Each structure stands twice: as C-alpha cells, then as structure tokens.
Amino acid sequence: MDASTIDIEKLVRVIPDYPKTGIIFRDVTTLFADADGLRVTIEAMAAPFRDAGIDLIVGVDARGFIIGGAMGMAMGKGFVPIRKRGKLPPEVYREEYTLEYGTSEVEINVNAVPKGARVLLVDDLIATGGTAMAAVKLVERVGGTVAAASFTIDLPDIGGSKLLRAQGVEVFSVLSYPGD
Numbered sequence: 001m002d003a004s005t006i007d008i009e010k011l012v013r014v015i016p017d018y019p020k021t022g023i024i025f026r027d028v029t030t031l032f033a034d035a036d037g038l039r040v041t042i043e044a045m046a047a048p049f050r051d052a053g054i055d056l057i058v059g060v061d062a063r064g065f066i067i068g069g070a071m072g073m074a075m076g077k078g079f080v081p082i083r084k085r086g087k088l089p090p091e092v093y094r095e096e097y098t099l100e101y102g103t104s105e106v107e108i109n110v111n112a113v114p115k116g117a118r119v120l121l122v123d124d125l126i127a128t129g130g131t132a133m134a135a136v137k138l139v140e141r142v143g144g145t146v147a148a149a150s151f152t153i154d155l156p157d158i159g160g161s162k163l164l165r166a167q168g169v170e171v172f173s174v175l176s177y178p179g180d
C-alpha cells in the first residue's frame with residue numbers, strides 16, 4: 001500500500017478534553033500501531049528532505065523517539081535524542097519551555113552533535129512550538145543547526161510552525177488541523 005491508497009488521517013485517534021479541558025488530543029500511537037500507517041508516515045516525513053544535505057536526525061522525548069529511529073533508518077542517518085530532564089548522563093545542556101498543556105525541561109548531551117552539522121528535527125506534533133524551539137536552542141548550543149523540521153501533525157493556528165519558520169527553519173508536516 002502507498003500514500004495514495006491508505007488514509008492515514010483515519011488512523012489518528014482524536015480525544016477531546018485530554019489531558020485538559022479544551023485540548024483536542026491527536027494520538028499518533030494508533031497510527032504507528034498500523035504497519036502501513038507507520039511506513040507511509042515515515043516515508044512521507046523523510047521525502048522532502050532526502051536531498052537537503054541533512055547530516056543527522058534529532059528527535060524529542062518521547063513520541064519523537066518513535067519517529068526518530070525510523071527516520072534515521074529511512075534516510076541512512078544517525079539519530080540523537082533530546083530527553084526530558086534527568087534522563088541523560090552528564091554533561092548536558094538544558095532548556096525550559098512551555099507547551100500546549102504545561103511546562104517542561106529538555107536536555108541534550110554537550111557532545112551529541114558534530115560542530116556544523118545540519119540537523120533534521122522530527123516530532124509527532126507541533127502546537128505552540130515550545131518543544132521545537134527548545135530543541136532548536138539546544139542543537140545550536142552544541143554547535144549544530146536545525147536546517148529543517150518534519151512533523152506528523154501541525155496545528156497551524158496555535159502558531160508553532162510559524163514561529164519555527166521565522167527562525168529560518170524549513171517546516172513540513174504530513175497532516176494539518178487548522179482550527180484546533
């Protein structure tokens with residue numbers, strides 16, 4: 001099956017008012033539990049960046065890890081994790097940020113990215129862009145550049161993808177939900 005014959009949107013479960021009232025939660029675990037859904041999504045996320053001179057994939061704890069390893073395999077690149085606070089061994093850099101339903105802190109190992117590396121940032125979803133902007137800052141602090149970012153889902157009206165583009169990052173998403 002290819003992207004034209006599988007409706008991946010149908011595989012994303014929608015949960016209103018989770019984890020807080022007013023949030024429409026878009027759950028990709030149902031999409032990734034489906035073999036064709038997983039493959040078609042990863043291929044679609046990788047396709048725009050095959051000739052973009054990407055050196056490395058970086059993904060954010062935890063749903064970004066499901067995508068990150070698969071993207072590394074699909075593109076023949078390595079994968080580096082950005083983790084929630086306290087999960088990586090020293091030495092790390094840390095950034096605090098706000099997301100659609102709270103605040104959090106993420107970390108990267110100080111030597112995780114070769115100096116000057118062109119990074120493709122991947123995650124399941126961009127809403128406020130708080131998580132992605134924290135990831136951009138961490139990659140820059142270790143000497144790399146986020147050249148592009150690929151998401152399964154964009155919630156464009158919340159503004160994160162616009163913020164990221166304003167930083168000079170090329171942004172792609174497979175699915176988009178205006179109005180969320």
Ligand SMILES: O=P(O)(O)OC[C@H]1O[C@H](OP(=O)(O)OP(=O)(O)O)[C@H](O)[C@@H]1O
Binds near residue numbers: 061063127129132
């Ligand atoms: O654009 P933002 O408003 O920052 O929201 C997007 C982030 O929110 C979710 O992660 P979450 O922090 O819920 O962690 P999880 O992957 O561990 O579920 C999602 O996987 C993104 O990383």
Ligand SMILES: Nc1ncnc2[nH]cnc12
Binds near residue numbers: 024025026099100125
């Ligand atoms: N609406 C949403 N659905 C799933 N994950 C999210 N992360 C931030 N906002 C989200």
